[in-house]
Amino acid sequence: MAKPRIVAIDDEAEFINMLQDYFEPRGYDIDVSLRGARGIEIIKEKAPDVVLCDLKMPGIDGDEVLKLLKNMQPSPKLIFVTAYDDGGKTKARLLKLGAYAYFDKPITSLKELEDTINRASGN
Ligand SMILES: [Mg+2]
Known part of the structure; x- marks a missing residue:
């Protein structure tokens, strides 16, 4: 099965670069954006399996990205990766709204993120 197509959106360039450095050599098609608006454009263009x-x-x-994705056909799976922490309240809310998974920054295991991406895309 082909590797999942990924779009990653994060305003932190260092984090985006780290994702590219991990996933590209492993054969994933990953596009990145530092801004949500541009990220949405890329998602419409590429129809990825998974959005980070x-x-x-x-x-x-x-x-807002979650809301926009839910109305897309097909709808990519959304995995949040964020340093935002309010004791799990936001995590629970976003998962209830349809996010596929939620990772805390800093990411302790990119392999775990990779496994989750593969599960999300049915691989
Ligand atoms: Mg941020």
């Missing part, structure tokens, strides 16, 4: 998304970003934030 930060929560707090200037402009279109993670909540």
Whole structure:
């Protein structure tokens, strides 16, 4: 099965670069954006299997990305990766709203994220 197509949106360039450095050599097709609005454009263009998304970003934030994705056909799975922590309240809310998974930053295991991406895309 082909590797999942990924779009990653995060306003932190270092984090985006780290994702690219991990996933590209492993054969994933990964596009990245520092801004939600551009990220949504890329998602419409590429129809990825999985979207990795930060929560707090200037402009279109993670909540809005989730809303937009839910109305897309096909709808990519959304995995949040965020340093935002309010004791799990936001995590529970976003999972209830349809997010596939929620990872805390800093990511302790990119392999775990990779496994979750593969599960999300049915691989
Ligand atoms: Mg951020």
